[in-house]
Amino acid sequence: MSLMEALRSALQAITANALRSVLTMLGIIIGVAAVIAMVAIGSGAKARVNDQIRSLGANLAIISAGNVQVGGVRLGIGASSSLTDEDARAIKREIEGVEAAAPFIRGQAQAIYQGTNWSTAIQAVDNDFFVAREWDMASGRGFDPEELRRGEIVAILGQTVARTLFGSDDPLDQIVRVRNTPFKVIGVAASKGQSAFGQDQDDIIFVPLETGRRRIMGRNYAKDRSVASVFVKFEQEATMVHGIGEIRALLRQRHRLAEDAEDDFTVRNLTEIANTATASARTLSFLLAAVAAVSLLVGGIGIMNIMLVSVTERTREIGLRLAVGARPRDVLSQFLIEATTLASIGGALGVALGLGIAVVIARTAGWPVLVSLESVLIAVGVSGLVGVFFGFYPARRAAKLDPIEALRRE
Amino acid sequence: MALIEARELSRIYSLDAGRVVALDRIDLDIDAGDMVAIMGPSGSGKSTLMNLIGCLDKPTGGSYRLDGVMVDRLDANGLAKLRNQKIGFVFQQFNLLPRADAATNAELPMLYAGLDRKARRRRALDALARVGLADRWHHRPMQLSGGQQQRVAIARALVNDPRLLLADEPTGALDSKTALDILALFQKLNREGMTVVIVTHDPEVARHARRVVRFRDGRIISDERQEPVRAEDGLKELQAETAA
Numbered sequence: 001m002s003l004m005e006a007l008r009s010a011l012q013a014i015t016a017n018a019l020r021s022v023l024t025m026l027g028i029i030i031g032v033a034a035v036i037a038m039v040a041i042g043s044g045a046k047a048r049v050n051d052q053i054r055s056l057g058a059n060l061a062i063i064s065a066g067n068v069q070v071g072g073v074r075l076g077i078g079a080s081s082s083l084t085d086e087d088a089r090a091i092k093r094e095i096e097g098v099e100a101a102a103p104f105i106r107g108q109a110q111a112i113y114q115g116t117n118w119s120t121a122i123q124a125v126d127n128d129f130f131v132a133r134e135w136d137m138a139s140g141r142g143f144d145p146e147e148l149r150r151g152e153i154v155a156i157l158g159q160t161v162a163r164t165l166f167g168s169d170d171p172l173d174q175i176v177r178v179r180n181t182p183f184k185v186i187g188v189a190a191s192k193g194q195s196a197f198g199q200d201q202d203d204i205i206f207v208p209l210e211t212g213r214r215r216i217m218g219r220n221y222a223k224d225r226s227v228a229s230v231f232v233k234f235e236q237e238a239t240m241v242h243g244i245g246e247i248r249a250l251l252r253q254r255h256r257l258a259e260d261a262e263d264d265f266t267v268r269n270l271t272e273i274a275n276t277a278t279a280s281a282r283t284l285s286f287l288l289a290a291v292a293a294v295s296l297l298v299g300g301i302g303i304m305n306i307m308l309v310s311v312t313e314r315t316r317e318i319g320l321r322l323a324v325g326a327r328p329r330d331v332l333s334q335f336l337i338e339a340t341t342l343a344s345i346g347g348a349l350g351v352a353l354g355l356g357i358a359v360v361i362a363r364t365a366g367w368p369v370l371v372s373l374e375s376v377l378i379a380v381g382v383s384g385l386v387g388v389f390f391g392f393y394p395a396r397r398a399a400k401l402d403p404i405e406a407l408r409r410e
Numbered sequence: 411m412a413l414i415e416a417r418e419l420s421r422i423y424s425l426d427a428g429r430v431v432a433l434d435r436i437d438l439d440i441d442a443g444d445m446v447a448i449m450g451p452s453g454s455g456k457s458t459l460m461n462l463i464g465c466l467d468k469p470t471g472g473s474y475r476l477d478g479v480m481v482d483r484l485d486a487n488g489l490a491k492l493r494n495q496k497i498g499f500v501f502q503q504f505n506l507l508p509r510a511d512a513a514t515n516a517e518l519p520m521l522y523a524g525l526d527r528k529a530r531r532r533r534a535l536d537a538l539a540r541v542g543l544a545d546r547w548h549h550r551p552m553q554l555s556g557g558q559q560q561r562v563a564i565a566r567a568l569v570n571d572p573r574l575l576l577a578d579e580p581t582g583a584l585d586s587k588t589a590l591d592i593l594a595l596f597q598k599l600n601r602e603g604m605t606v607v608i609v610t611h612d613p614e615v616a617r618h619a620r621r622v623v624r625f626r627d628g629r630i631i632s633d634e635r636q637e638p639v640r641a642e643d644g645l646k647e648l649q650a651e652t653a654a
């Protein structure tokens with residue numbers, strides 16, 4: 001009997017008792033659905049986290065002025081902002097393994113070009129910012145040292161701003177007015193897409209730090225050399241934790257904080273935060289894997305049970321087959337194929353259910369659905385193996401039947 | 411050389427309660443082309459003998475040769491092959507697969523003979539034609555009468571062109587008219603060259619054989635040749651009776 005025919009007769013046996021077969025498959029269905037959902041959710045979450053790390057820039061920490069606590073923001077005593085661009089420079093100079101330390105101030109303003117009006121984020125930065133965020137230019141150039149030092153009135157546009165104000169025209173060397181100041185566009189930054197919090201990172205205009213201080217951000221920043229935050233990019237992830245400790249010590253010393261005083265700044269390790277997200281996705285994966293393993297085990301036992309019942313019910317048929325010339329191994333393979341087919345169909349249904357679950361969860365969480373063909377094949381393959389494993393004992397029992405006794409059985 | 415050669419053939423069941431000698435050192439030869447009835451009271455060892463010559467069971471003593479093959483030297487696979495190729499079984503309870511149609515049922519032995527689908531179907535339909543059921547090949551057992559079901563079982567026994575047809579109480583579940591139909595079929599197959607062995611405790615059935623072997627307590631007590639009654643004649647008589 002060819003494999004094709006064996007499969008066909010196995011299918012007949014399974015569909016002859018459709019309800020019972022489906023109930024038997026339930027364990028496998030749930031197990032495989034869990035596996036598929038697990039893999040899809042796990043890799044989807046991982047992909048999203050990776051995207052975020054990539055769009056943020058790798059090995060990144062952010063230092064913010066003030067001590068951010070659970071309750072909210074508390075600024076250091078006596079200072080509107082405790083962080084200065086001198087601090088940033090000191091960090092870059094004195095802490096080992098720091099590739100870039102980019103001080104910046106962020107504000108909001110209207111940008112106007114030929115009657116088009118657009119409210120956007122204004123970020124006052126120096127060139128380290130583009131290094132830290134791994135942010136390239138799509139066209140034009142970055143700020144030159146003179147422009148930064150003198151606070152010249154030049155701007156780099158984010159993609160969204162460029163598109164909104166200029167459409168398909170070239171913004172380079174055009175004049176955009178912000179707070180009544182005519183900025184000359186010297187560059188257009190590459191697209192960064194959405195941030196982790198769903199903000200459009202391209203809806204932005206960059207100006208030199210000094211320019212921003214004087215002309216856009218208002219009094220507080222103009223008085224002293226303070227900045228809102230500093231991005232610090234490390235060369236390697238491994239040195240980040242140690243480096244952040246050193247930054248804290250350096251800043252406390254520079255800010256002349258007493259031994260028992262709290263920090264007047266906050267350092268967050270963004271890469272670590274991203275990794276935590278990956279880790280929690282992994283925890284979810286382990287949980288689902290456990291569910292899957294237990295369901296597959298239960299499903300396998302269910303299949304064994306139903307196959308034992310089937311062998312008992314069909315004892316006479318087995319006796320007849322043996323009498324007309326089936327060898328024990330023909331009977332063995334018949335029942336093994338039946339168990340495996342049953343389990344594989346369960347696996348296939350499980351894949352369908354798992355995909356459904358993954359799509360729903362991914363939609364809700366805003367993750368991409370990532371299901372590899374590989375994981376589908378593995379899931380169906382594993383269920384087939386469950387069928388072989390748990391079908392073996394009943395099948396062997398069938399093959400060992402004595403034809404005479406089997407034929408006599410009622 | 412006889413088709414069946416049994417020498418000192420014994421089958422002893424060892425039970426907790428003791429030994430049961432079901433078959434006690436019997437010698438029996440059956441020639442190819444013969445039609446033999448095995449008779450005897452219940453428990454005399456008829457089915458035990460059938461199982462041995464049908465290669466379903468192995469003797470505990472003696473030797474058995476089927477068509478020149480020493481059966482007692484074969485393993486389970488060898489026995490299976492012998493059953494598949496040389497023997498056709500007909501049972502009292504038909505033993506058809508309830509969900510399969512007549513043709514599929516008749517195909518069953520060929521599944522294990524390695525024939526392809528087309529050849530199987532063709533030979534199954536041929537066999538069904540031989541037993542007079544050509545037009546019923548697509549019926550399931552439930553849709554057939556008892557006699558028709560037994561015909562399907564006989565067709566199934568014929569598909570691999572066996573040397574030997576073994577029937578254990580083939581008419582036990584049938585009324586007397588249907589039983590005559592089946593006997594007529596056996597006689598027809600026998601005339602065409604098939605060796606037929608029928609186990610029965612019904613003397614009416616045994617009258618249709620050319621030779622009658624009687625058993626008691628696991629031994630042969632008589633072995634006689636006779637002029638068989640033609641089942642066709644019995645059927646005609648029956649027709650005349652109902653007409654009258």
Ligand SMILES: Nc1ncnc2c1ncn2[C@@H]1O[C@H](COP(=O)(O)OP(=O)(O)OP(=O)(O)O)[C@@H](O)[C@H]1O
Binds near residue numbers: 431457611
């Ligand atoms: N599997 C077995 N285990 C033990 N004893 C058995 C077994 N099969 C048959 N016997 C015994 O062997 C003897 C012969 O049994 P067998 O079935 O051959 O009788 P039979 O002539 O076919 O009877 P019947 O006409 O009732 O079918 C009986 O005494 C029976 O009890």
Ligand SMILES: [Mg+2]
Binds near residue numbers: 457
């Ligand atoms: Mg018997």
